[in-house]
Amino acid sequence: xxxxxxxxxxxxxxxxxxxxxxxxxxxxxxxxxxxxxxxxxxxxxxxxxxxxxxxxxxxxxxxxxxxxxxxxxxxxxxxxxxxxxxxxxxxxxxxxxxxxxxxxxxxxxxxxxxxxxxxxxxxxxxxxxxxxxxxxxxxxxxxxxxxxxxxxxxxxxxxxxxxxxxxxxxxxxxxxxxxxxxxxxxxxxxxxxxxxxxxxxxxxxxxxxxxxxxxxxxxxxxxxxxxxxxxxxxxxxxxxxxxxxxxxxxxxxxxxxxxxxxxxxxxxxxxxxxxxxxxxxxxxxxxxxxxxxxxxxxxxxxxxxxxxxxxxxxxxxxxxxxxxxxxxxxxxxxxxxxxxxxxxxxxxxxxxxxxxxxxxxxxxxxx
Amino acid sequence: xxxxxxxxxxxxxxxxxxxxxxxxxxxxxxxxxxxxxxxxxxxxxxxxxxxxxxxxxxxxxxxxxxxxxxxxxxxxxxxxxxxxxxxxxxxxxxxxxxxxxxxxxxxxxxxxxxxxxxxxxxxxxxxxxxxxxxxxxxxxxxxxxxxxxxxxxxxxxxxxxxxxxxxxxxxxxxxxxxxxxxxxxxxxxxxxxxxxxxxxxxxxxxxxxxxxxxxxxxxxxxxxxxxxxxxxxxxxxxxxxxxxxxxxxxxxxxxxxxxxxxxxxxxxxxxxxxxxxxxxxxxxxxxxxxxxxxxxxxxxxxxxxxxxxxxxxxxxxxxxxxxxxxxxxxxxxxxxxxxxxxxxxxxxxxxxxxxxxxxxxxxxxxx
DNA sequence: CTGAAAGCGCTTACAG
DNA sequence: CTGAAAGCGCTTACAG
Numbered sequence: 001x002x003x004x005x006x007x008x009x010x011x012x013x014x015x016x017x018x019x020x021x022x023x024x025x026x027x028x029x030x031x032x033x034x035x036x037x038x039x040x041x042x043x044x045x046x047x048x049x050x051x052x053x054x055x056x057x058x059x060x061x062x063x064x065x066x067x068x069x070x071x072x073x074x075x076x077x078x079x080x081x082x083x084x085x086x087x088x089x090x091x092x093x094x095x096x097x098x099x100x101x102x103x104x105x106x107x108x109x110x111x112x113x114x115x116x117x118x119x120x121x122x123x124x125x126x127x128x129x130x131x132x133x134x135x136x137x138x139x140x141x142x143x144x145x146x147x148x149x150x151x152x153x154x155x156x157x158x159x160x161x162x163x164x165x166x167x168x169x170x171x172x173x174x175x176x177x178x179x180x181x182x183x184x185x186x187x188x189x190x191x192x193x194x195x196x197x198x199x200x201x202x203x204x205x206x207x208x209x210x211x212x213x214x215x216x217x218x219x220x221x222x223x224x225x226x227x228x229x230x231x232x233x234x235x236x237x238x239x240x241x242x243x244x245x246x247x248x249x250x251x252x253x254x255x256x257x258x259x260x261x262x263x264x265x266x267x268x269x270x271x272x273x274x275x276x277x278x279x280x281x282x283x284x285x286x287x288x289x290x291x292x293x294x295x296x297x298x299x300x301x302x303x304x305x306x307x308x309x310x311x312x313x314x315x316x317x318x319x320x321x322x323x324x325x326x327x328x329x330x331x332x333x334x335x336x337x338x339x340x341x342x343x344x345x346x347x348x349x350x351x352x353x354x355x356x357x358x359x360x361x362x363x364x365x366x367x
Numbered sequence: 368x369x370x371x372x373x374x375x376x377x378x379x380x381x382x383x384x385x386x387x388x389x390x391x392x393x394x395x396x397x398x399x400x401x402x403x404x405x406x407x408x409x410x411x412x413x414x415x416x417x418x419x420x421x422x423x424x425x426x427x428x429x430x431x432x433x434x435x436x437x438x439x440x441x442x443x444x445x446x447x448x449x450x451x452x453x454x455x456x457x458x459x460x461x462x463x464x465x466x467x468x469x470x471x472x473x474x475x476x477x478x479x480x481x482x483x484x485x486x487x488x489x490x491x492x493x494x495x496x497x498x499x500x501x502x503x504x505x506x507x508x509x510x511x512x513x514x515x516x517x518x519x520x521x522x523x524x525x526x527x528x529x530x531x532x533x534x535x536x537x538x539x540x541x542x543x544x545x546x547x548x549x550x551x552x553x554x555x556x557x558x559x560x561x562x563x564x565x566x567x568x569x570x571x572x573x574x575x576x577x578x579x580x581x582x583x584x585x586x587x588x589x590x591x592x593x594x595x596x597x598x599x600x601x602x603x604x605x606x607x608x609x610x611x612x613x614x615x616x617x618x619x620x621x622x623x624x625x626x627x628x629x630x631x632x633x634x635x636x637x638x639x640x641x642x643x644x645x646x647x648x649x650x651x652x653x654x655x656x657x658x659x660x661x662x663x664x665x666x667x668x669x670x671x672x673x674x675x676x677x678x679x680x681x682x683x684x685x686x687x688x689x690x691x692x693x694x695x696x697x698x699x700x701x702x703x704x705x706x707x708x709x710x711x712x713x714x715x716x717x718x719x720x721x722x723x724x725x726x727x728x729x730x731x732x733x734x
Numbered sequence: 735c736t737g738a739a740a741g742c743g744c745t746t747a748c749a750g
Numbered sequence: 751c752t753g754a755a756a757g758c759g760c761t762t763a764c765a766g
Contacts, residue, residue, distance in 0.1 A: 023537070025448075027743060038753045043745060053751060070507035074450070075744035078441040078758045088492075090477075098477035099674060099690045106473040110457075110465035113494050122510070125455075125492040127480050140437035142759095143489070170390070281678050288680070307466060311648050313655070313680030323466045394759060405737045410761060420735060442760035445742045509743095 026069045034063035046071065077142065085122040086334060087144035088112055089136060091151030091158045091177075092129040102251070102278060104304045105151055108176060111327030112148055119331055131157040136165045139172070146172030146334045153179045153219040174334045176326070179218035184343045186329045188303075190221050193319040193350035194228025197273050197301040200317070200352055202236055203361035206271035206299045209233065210241040212258045212283060213275040217245070225275040225303060241267075245279065255282025263290055271299035271358075277306045277318055284312055284357065300357040315355035321348045393436045402430035413438065444509065452489040453701060454511035455479055456503065458518030458525045458544075459496040469618070469645060471671045472518055475543060478694030479515055486698055498524040503532045506539070513539030513701045520546045520586040541701045543693070546585035551710045553696045555670075557588050560686040560717035561595025564640050564668040567684070567719055569603055570728035573638035573666045576600065577608045579625045579650060580642040584612070592642040592670060608634075612646065622649025630657055638666035638725075644673045644685055651679055651724070667724040682722035688715045 028046075032039040037056060045052045045060035052060075063069075077083050090109060092101055113123045124144055128134055134157070138144035149162045159179055166173035166183045174184045201209050213226040230240035243262050245254040255274060259282075262269060274280035280302030284294060292298050294314055302309060305320025326348045333346060395413075399406040404423060412419045412427035419427075430436075444450050457476060459468055480490045491511055495501055501524070505511035516529045526546055533540035533550045541551045568576050580593040597607035610629050612621040622641060626649075629636060641647035647669030651661060659665050661681055669676060672687025693715045700713060 025743090029743085039743095040745080040754080041752060043743095044752085047745080051751065056751080068507065070504050072445070072509045072743050074441045074445040074509050075742070075758090078439070078445055078743085078760085079745045081758075083441070085491075097690075098481055098694075099474045099672070101474075101477060103470055103473070103674065106470070106477070107466045107468075110468060110473070110494055113492055114465055117493060117500075123492050124452075125480055125490050126484060127477055133484075137437050140435065142439045142441050305466070307470065308675040308678045311675045312678045323464070327465075392759090396759085406759095407738080407761080408736060410759095411736085414761080418735065423735080439759055442742090442758070445744085445759085446761045448742075 025072075026067045027072070028069070030067055031060065031063045031069045034067060035060045081142075083142060083145050084120065085124055085144045086116050086331065087124045087126070087136075087138040087147045088116075089147060089149045089151070089162065090125065090127045091149065091155050091162075092127055093152055093154055094129040094131075096129065098127065100250075102152065103306045103308060104277070105177075107306070107323050108150055108326055111323045112150070112330055113327075115324075115327035115331040118328075119335060121331070121335075128158060129155065131161075134158055134161045136162055136171075136173075139170065146174070146338050148330050148334055149173060149175040150177055150330075153177050153217070156218065159218070172334060172337045174330055174337060176330060177219065177221070179220060181220070184333060184337060184345070186326065186333060186346045186348060187221055187224075188319075188321040188326075189347040189350050190224035191228040191231075193303060193321075194225040194273070194275075195232040196350065196352050197303065197319050198229045198232035198236075200354075200361070201271045201273065201299050201301060201358060202232075204271075204295075204299055204359040205361075206359075207238065208269045209238070209271040209273060209299075210243050210262065210269045211273045211275065212243045212245060212255060212279050214245050215242065222275045229273050241269075243272075250282075251276060251278035252282035252285075255279035255284075256286040257282075259283045259286035259290070270297070272301075274300065274302050277302035277304040277309050277316060280316055280318070280357075281308065281312055284316065288313075294357050295359045299359060302357075305353045309353075310355065312357075314357050317355045317358040318353045319350050320353040321350050325349060392439075393434045394439070395436070397434055398427065398430045398436045401434060402427045448509075450509060450512050451487065452491055452511045453483050453698065454491045454493070454503075454505040454514045455483075456514060456516045456518070456529065457492065457494045458516065458522050458529075459494055460519055460521055461496040461498075463496065465494065467617075469519065470673045470675060471644070472544075474673070474690050475517055475693055478690045479517070479697055480694075482691075482694035482698040485695075486702060488698070488702075495525060496522065498528075501525055501528045503529055503538075503540075506537065513541070513705050515697050515701055516540060516542040517544055517697075520544050520584070523585065526585070539701060539704045541697055541704060543697060544586065544588070546587060548587070551700060551704060551712070553693065553700060553713045553715060554588055554591075555686075555688040555693075556714040556717050557591035558595040558598075560670060560688075561592040561640070561642075562599040563717065563719050564670065564686050565596045565599035567721075567728070568638045568640065568666050568668060568725060569599075571638075571662075571666055571726040572728075573726075574605065575636045576605070576638040576640060576666075577610050577629065577634075577636045578640045578642065579610045579612060579622060579646050581612050582609065589642045596640050608636075610639075617649075618643060618645035619649035619652075622646035622651075623653040624649075626650045626653035626657070630659075637664070639668075641667070641669050644669040644671040644676050644683060647683055647685070647724075648675065648679055651683065661724050662726045666726060669724075672720045676720075677722065679724075681724050684722045684725045685720045686717050687720040688717050692716060 028039050028042045032042045042060050045057045116123045163180050211229045214222045233240040243258045302316050302318040305318045309316035329346050395406050395409045399409045412424045483490045530547050578596045581589045600607040610625045669683050669685040672685045676683035696713050
């Protein structure tokens with residue numbers, strides 16, 4: 001065993017009747033003694049410094065394995081100033097049950113953590129909601145090298161807080177879902193997605209297509225999706241029609257109320273493009289309650305490709321962003337920012353997720 | 368500004384033409400200079416040590432705020448040996464798309480992070496799947512004080528790895544979903560939940576109730592739920608019937624296949640208790656395809672209370688664990704373990720989540 | 735109640 | 751290619 005330490009009273013096992021002493025910890029000095037080299041050589045060898053000879057490296061590695069030695073990251077980080085950690089902040093609605101949280105963001109969170117891990121970084125995750133508990137001083141505390149912020153755009157105070165943080169110099173921050181345009185962000189290719197959804201409905205023979213959306217929501221992506229829909233409609237020689245959502249309800253409830261209002265208005269419609277799946281699922285319920293068969297009488301396409309859509313009846317056709325790409329792009333963008341590269345706004349590719357809430361296309365358009 | 372630092376070449380702003388120097392960082396020495404006290408007093412004041420006078424504490428706090436000073440946690444952790452961080456490991460199936468991950472675990476993850484935050488701890492989250500990339504040496508690296516492991520019980524290699532880790536001394540580990548009984552765990556009150564589900568079906572007038580489950584699955588909870596169902600059936604003078612799931616399919620597919628097999632067997636049944644919601648959602652699809660109306664012809668109750676169940680048609684009645692309690696119990700158990708308290712197995716309370724896949728009870732049983 | 739000093743366990747110039 | 755030494759920025763006995 002290694003005995004050669006700065007002030008070791010009893011290097012082996014626990015100090016017997018000792019008074020609440022700190023538990024003994026294997027350090028690079030112990031490994032050095034075991035391998036018969038200096039502590040600095042241990043550090044270099046384990047860090048893979050090419051300057052150490054292969055023979056030495058192997059001897060050190062063996063000693064480290066034998067003693068189950070692992071670098072104390074706090075010491076390493078203190079010394080180098082780098083943490084190898086990214087903070088991921090998930091913004092929730094205040095008071096919302098964590099179980100009712102939008103599954104889209106959970107999937108995005110998973111994809112971010114996986115991407116960070118692939119890039120050799122840890123992820124420090126926090127769910128934040130209440131204004132008095134907002135916290136983003138991860139870099140100042142040297143807990144992380146940068147921050148990724150995702151989550152509901154409805155929590156204005158939280159976004160204001162992180163917006164300010166992102167402005168202050170030295171802070172690296174990238175986000176998804178921000179109501180602000182001046183931060184570094186990654187978003188779905190909303191224009192392409194909305195056009196894809198609308199085109200799909202058109203090809204299936206629907207013509208009176210309305211869009212459940214908002215032009216004023218802090219969720220910027222809704223406006224972008226509406227615009228994509230509107231453009232595609234005009235291209236087809238049709239008039240876009242917006243059914244606006246009402247503030248202050250859950251997405252699902254907003255979808256339900258939008259359909260109720262639409263039916264009450266008496267205006268004819270045979271298809272709906274809802275700018276997110278949670279709206280679409282609410283819309284689907286309202287259509288079912290009104291006895292309007294989907295997809296026979298009314299076609300329905302959502303956006304986000306959440307898993308719950310697959311369990312709806314009929315399963316919801318949707319536009320799905322490439323989740324894996326989304327996580328990777330957020331992480332790589334943040335890493336670039338940390339490395340000093342200039343800000344950039346990125347789009348995640350989307351694709352049509354055909355399920356069963358829309359009829360089969362009458363004739364596939366030639367490419 | 369504070370000028371009084373060990374080796375400050377240019378304390379203000381960035382060193383002009385300096386060669387890749389470390390960016391200047393505000394330290395407790397700067398705050399000390401600003402407040403006119405010693406560095407040790409700054410440390411004590413900011414840590415809330417009651418020994419410092421209120422006047423001094425206020426002066427220090429003001430100086431710290433003015434300089435936007437935050438304690439470098441790496442230095443603090445190196446010194447104290449505590450990290451204030453819990454590692455949360457989420458075990459996935461290898462190769463599984465992160466989007467298809469069981470939403471139950473996402474909700475549990477959210478609840479754990481929230482609970483840790485309430486207890487003043489950070490959460491270091493990782494999603495792990497591939498055997499060669501398993502990693503749990505968070506304590507050895509001093510990145511965390513303990514580990515919470517959750518996720519699919521299907522990834523045997525991952526659980527073996529963390530099982531070994533939990534055995535090795537000094538490691539603090541608590542889990543949910545472990546196929547092992549000898550680790551510290553927290554689970555749903557599966558017996559009570561299964562009895563509740565079965566009783567609910569009985570009260571609604573169903574009598575030929577089968578259970579989609581497994582007695583041999585590594586997912587121990589499935590066996591516990593089956594046993595609870597069986598006990599309740601026997602109490603009602605009925606014979607329990609198990610429809611076993613087949614290995615190697617997704618939960619949803621297992622549910623679908625179980626119902627298909629049940630129908631093919633020709634045995635009469637009028638209700639199903641599925642031991643998890645994903646099984647139940649698959650079962651629901653198979654019932655629909657077979658033209659068996661739910662809840663009129665067949666009653667169906669699941670377990671876990673996942674959000675997707677609410678979007679099914681009909682919405683799925685289920686047994687819901689108290690998610691908030693689950694996160695809190697996992698965190699508190701781990702904190703107790705870290706504090707040296709002995710191991711313990713805990714049960715999370717469950718309740719009936721009435722939706723619409725089961726008829727209304729004919730007569731409420733007297734309490 | 736406050737300060738001077740030691741030391742947590744690394745990484746990395748600086749010598750050789 | 752390897753070693754001796756400095757120092758990252760704190761907390762906490764030890765004095766006063």
